[in-house]
Amino acid sequence: DAKTTQPTSMDCAEGRAANLPCNHSTISGNEYVYWYRQIHSQGPQYIIHGLKNNETNEMASLIITEDRKSSTLILPHATLRDTAVYYCIVRAQRGIGANSKLTFGKGITLSVRP
Amino acid sequence: DTGVSQNPRHKITKRGQNVTFRCDPISEHNRLYWYRQTLGQGPEFLTYFQNEAQLEKSRLLSDRFSAERPKGSFSTLEIQRTEQGDSAMYLCASSLGGGSTYEQYFGPGTRLTVT
Numbered sequence: 596d597a598k599t600t601q602p603t604s605m606d607c608a609e610g611r612a613a614n615l616p617c618n619h620s621t622i623s624g625n626e627y628v629y630w631y632r633q634i635h636s637q638g639p640q641y642i643i644h645g646l647k648n649n650e651t652n653e654m655a656s657l658i659i660t661e662d663r664k665s666s667t668l669i670l671p672h673a674t675l676r677d678t679a680v681y682y683c684i685v686r687a688q689r690g691i692g693a694n695s696k697l698t699f700g701k702g703i704t705l706s707v708r709p
Numbered sequence: 710d711t712g713v714s715q716n717p718r719h720k721i722t723k724r725g726q727n728v729t730f731r732c733d734p735i736s737e738h739n740r741l742y743w744y745r746q747t748l749g750q751g752p753e754f755l756t757y758f759q760n761e762a763q764l765e766k767s768r769l770l771s772d773r774f775s776a777e778r779p780k781g782s783f784s785t786l787e788i789q790r791t792e793q794g795d796s797a798m799y800l801c802a803s804s805l806g807g808g809s810t811y812e813q814y815f816g817p818g819t820r821l822t823v824t
Contacts, residue, residue, distance in 0.1 A: 637818075638713070638800050638818050639802075644812070695740065695757060697754065697813060701751055
C-alpha cells in the first residue's frame with residue numbers, strides 16, 4: 596500500500612469546517628483513500644473512503660484531487676466531540692496488492708476549540 | 710448491533726506471566742483482525758482470520774503470541790512470558806467480507822500493562 600503524509604496536528608473552532616489534508620503521491624490506480632478517526636481511549640472508527648470521485652456521507656466529505664496525489668477530509672461543522680486523531684490510509688481494494696489489513700501512520704491530531 | 714466487544718478492557722500483569730484476551734466480533738462478520746497500538750503511534754496489524762482460518766500474520770507476532778478463532782466466531786489472543794515491551798493497547802476489528810469494500814469495525818481495545 597502507498598504511504599501517506601499528514602501534518603502532525605491542527606485545530607479549528609467549534610462550528611467551523613475542519614479541513615484535514617493528506618498527501619499520497621505514490622498512490623496506484625487500484626488504491627482507495629480511507630479515513631478513520633480515533634477518539635481518546637477508543638478504537639478507530641471508519642469515516643469515509645473514495646477512489647477518485649468526491650464522496651460525502653453523514654459524517655464527512657472526501658475531496659480527492661484529479662491526479663489523486665492528495666485528498667482532504669472535510670468535517671463541515673466541527674464539534675468538540677470531533678477532537679480525535681484522524682488517519683488517512685491508502686489501500687488496494689482488489690487485484691494486485693489487494694490487502695485486507697489497514698496500515699496506519701501516526702495520523703493528524705485535530706483539536707476543536709470552543 | 711452490539712458492536713465488537715473485547716475483554717478484559719484493562720490487564721495488569723507481571724513480566725513472565727501469560728495473558729489471554731478475548732474478542733467478540735459483530736455477528737455474521739467473517740473477518741476478524743488483531744492490531745497493537747503503542748503510545749503515540751497508529752495501530753499496527755498483527756494477524757487476521759477469515760472464519761476460523763488464520764490467513765496472515767505480521768512479523769510483529771513473535772513465537773510468544775498465538776491467536777485462535779476456533780469456531781469462526783470469537784477470537785483469543787494469548788501472549789506467553791510477557792515482556793515490558795508487550796505493554797500496549799490490543800485492538801480487535803471485524804468486517805463483513807474479505808474485500809476492502811467492507812470497512813473494519815473496531816472494538817474498544819484491551820490495554821495491557823506489563824510491570
